[in-house]
Amino acid sequence: MAISEVKVEPAVLPGERLRVRHTPLTWLRGGGLTTLLFCLPMLIVFGLFSWYPIVRTVVMSLQHTNLVQAPTWVGLDNFRAVLQDPLLPTAVKNTLYFAFLALIFGYPIPLAAAVLMSEVRKRRGLYSVLAYLPVVIPPVVAVLLWKVFYDASSLGAFNTILGWVGLGPWPWLQSAQWAMPSLVLEATWANAGGTVIIYLAALTAVNADLYEAASVDGAGLWRKVWHVTLPQLRGVLLVTMILQIIGTAQVFLEPYLFTSGGPANSTLTVLLLIYDYAFGNSLGGDYGKATALSLMLAVFLALFSLVYLRATRSWSEE
Amino acid sequence: MSDERPPALITPADWRRPVVRFGMGGAQAALLVLLIVIGLGPILWLAKSAVTPTNDTISHPMGLFPHGFAWGNLREAWVNVHVGLYFWNTIVIAFGSWLAQIVVATTGGYALSVLRPRYAKVLNALLLTTLFVPAVVLLVPLYIEIVKPPLIHHSFIDSYWAIWLPAAASAFNVIIVKRFFDNLPREIFEAARIDGAGPFMLFWKIVLPMSKPILGVVSVFAILASWKDFLWPLLVLSDPNKQPLSVRLPSIQAQTSLGVFLAAMFIACLVPIAGFLIFQRSFLRGNGLGGAIKG
Numbered sequence: 001m002a003i004s005e006v007k008v009e010p011a012v013l014p015g016e017r018l019r020v021r022h023t024p025l026t027w028l029r030g031g032g033l034t035t036l037l038f039c040l041p042m043l044i045v046f047g048l049f050s051w052y053p054i055v056r057t058v059v060m061s062l063q064h065t066n067l068v069q070a071p072t073w074v075g076l077d078n079f080r081a082v083l084q085d086p087l088l089p090t091a092v093k094n095t096l097y098f099a100f101l102a103l104i105f106g107y108p109i110p111l112a113a114a115v116l117m118s119e120v121r122k123r124r125g126l127y128s129v130l131a132y133l134p135v136v137i138p139p140v141v142a143v144l145l146w147k148v149f150y151d152a153s154s155l156g157a158f159n160t161i162l163g164w165v166g167l168g169p170w171p172w173l174q175s176a177q178w179a180m181p182s183l184v185l186e187a188t189w190a191n192a193g194g195t196v197i198i199y200l201a202a203l204t205a206v207n208a209d210l211y212e213a214a215s216v217d218g219a220g221l222w223r224k225v226w227h228v229t230l231p232q233l234r235g236v237l238l239v240t241m242i243l244q245i246i247g248t249a250q251v252f253l254e255p256y257l258f259t260s261g262g263p264a265n266s267t268l269t270v271l272l273l274i275y276d277y278a279f280g281n282s283l284g285g286d287y288g289k290a291t292a293l294s295l296m297l298a299v300f301l302a303l304f305s306l307v308y309l310r311a312t313r314s315w316s317e318e
Numbered sequence: 319m320s321d322e323r324p325p326a327l328i329t330p331a332d333w334r335r336p337v338v339r340f341g342m343g344g345a346q347a348a349l350l351v352l353l354i355v356i357g358l359g360p361i362l363w364l365a366k367s368a369v370t371p372t373n374d375t376i377s378h379p380m381g382l383f384p385h386g387f388a389w390g391n392l393r394e395a396w397v398n399v400h401v402g403l404y405f406w407n408t409i410v411i412a413f414g415s416w417l418a419q420i421v422v423a424t425t426g427g428y429a430l431s432v433l434r435p436r437y438a439k440v441l442n443a444l445l446l447t448t449l450f451v452p453a454v455v456l457l458v459p460l461y462i463e464i465v466k467p468p469l470i471h472h473s474f475i476d477s478y479w480a481i482w483l484p485a486a487a488s489a490f491n492v493i494i495v496k497r498f499f500d501n502l503p504r505e506i507f508e509a510a511r512i513d514g515a516g517p518f519m520l521f522w523k524i525v526l527p528m529s530k531p532i533l534g535v536v537s538v539f540a541i542l543a544s545w546k547d548f549l550w551p552l553l554v555l556s557d558p559n560k561q562p563l564s565v566r567l568p569s570i571q572a573q574t575s576l577g578v579f580l581a582a583m584f585i586a587c588l589v590p591i592a593g594f595l596i597f598q599r600s601f602l603r604g605n606g607l608g609g610a611i612k613g
Binding site for chain 1: 326327328329332333338342345346349350353354356357358360361363364376377379380418421422425426428429433435436441444445448450451452453454455456457458459460461462463465466483484486487489492516517518521542545546548549553563564565567568571576580583586587590591593594595598601602605
């Protein structure tokens with residue numbers, strides 16, 4: 001302690017702080033106890049339900065735990081077991097497919113909608129409210145409602161609409177080929193509104209002078225969008241993309257409620273596999289395998305984000 | 319929100335050009351129709367089908383007008399399928415989660431922003447790191463902690479505390495509240511201190527009353543998130559009589575007719591939609607805020 005204090009002191013500008021010594025008494029008189037009291041709810045809640053479980057994940061991934069017997073250390077066995085699971089490649093492939101489709105459906109549409117909406121002259125609020133409405137629907141209701149819409153018989157709601165134009169009936173959730181795109185369609189419907197609102201907020205920050213300058217230089221509407229709007233939004237665009245990838249990598253509700261991973265494991269995602277390891281077996285969960293896989297997912301996402309931020313840094317700070 | 323800002327991409331002069339007026343105006347009108355169909359359509363369909371006889375919904379799912387009404391669907395869902403009970407459970411869970419989040423976010427934000435102890439930097443860093451940890455990492459260890467808490471030999475399964483308290487561990491809440499407090503004028507705090515206000519008085523009489531906008535945003539998102547939550551209540555509440563609507567709905571589907579099930583889903587939507595329409599400013603601003611902070 002003494003050494004570190006000596007090291008710190010030269011950094012303090014002379015005269016900035018007259019009292020250098022911090023004794024418990026000065027701490028108490030300065031209201032340290034009250035401050036600690038205000039920190040206490042945060043410390044307790046985060047300690048118990050955030051920081052401790054994070055550490056516990058790492059520990060549990062190296063143990064064999066079944067809640068009955070005392071946990072035993074098994075080294076990297078859990079990781080080995082997960083990596084040898086024949087379902088893992090399927091789950092990874094499906095999750096990547098979901099993320100890919102979600103980017104195709106869910107990334108350009110909110111952007112185009114937001115650019116159009118930001119130029120609305122009357123009742124712009126109405127547009128925002130309508131776009132955001134699906135976001136406030138409880139996800140369970142949204143999924144179960146769409147499950148009714150996706151009814152594969154010719155009397156299903158969507159198949160009725162397709163029938164009007166002479167198409168269908170489509171199998172939707174019941175075919176291994178179409179199940180995943182159906183899931184993504186619902187997820188996009190449920191989440192796009194939030195992204196639209198983020199873009200709208202970012203669009204208000206675009207400097208109007210830039211548009212004017214572009215106009216003076218003779219740029220038309222498309223060139224203004226391409227050369228002013230999009231470059232001005234690139235920071236937000238980069239963030240929403242990585243957030244969407246991180247979010248879709250953890251997709252659970254849609255495959256769980258729509259298809260339980262089927263048909264033929266075509267919608268089994270990584271999170272569904274984690275759930276199955278831990279809670280799918282009524283005889284008791286394999287918590288070691290579940291934590292090992294969630295840890296691998298988290299590390300992968302962290303590395304991916306790091307690489308992503310590195311790779312796009314020059315572009316976003318330009 | 320952006321309602322007051324004059325549109326900048328297209329100037330008034332542009333709007334006078336017929337190409338822009340018809341092209342852009344047409345695109346915007348098309349977008350409005352699309353938004354009504356996509357955003358409002360499914361909800362209107364649910365509302366219609368909730369009071370339509372099951373047979374009619376099955377045979378004519380896209381019929382605009384039902385053949386006869388079945389108001390009984392709503393009553394049967396509320397009473398016989400116990401949606402009333404699950405609705406109440408949902409409210410109790412949402413209220414507790416809201417209270418816990420407000421207490422933690424305001425006291426924590428106040429300590430980090432106004433009181434600023436020497437360890438504030440460490441706490442800030444610890445809070446920020448939790449933002450980067452995906453939620454899935456917490457799932458299993460949190461569940462084990464609820465089943466077998468350390469030191470206490472008492473399972474918290476089927477206790478609402480198992481939902482309320484973990485909900486409060488939201489670093490996002492603490493950080494946006496702290497940022498709001500950071501922007502409050504320091505002169506007022508100094509004046510209050512000179513007048514003899516202690517930290518508690520300063521918190522209760524000055525900081526909180528000045529923070530209504532951010533408390534509104536945090537409240538709205540706390541309640542909505544709790545209303546939407548599915549997996550965590552499913553794991554920690556095994557007694558059906560304690561489960562919220564979102565957890566019960568998939569089981570209700572198996573127990574009852576389509577009409578009653580749709581009525582139950584409609585009831586589950588009412589509070590979030592009504593809340594959104596009443597507090598839309600907080601919702602829309604809060605969502606934009608989320609983007610700003612994550613950025």
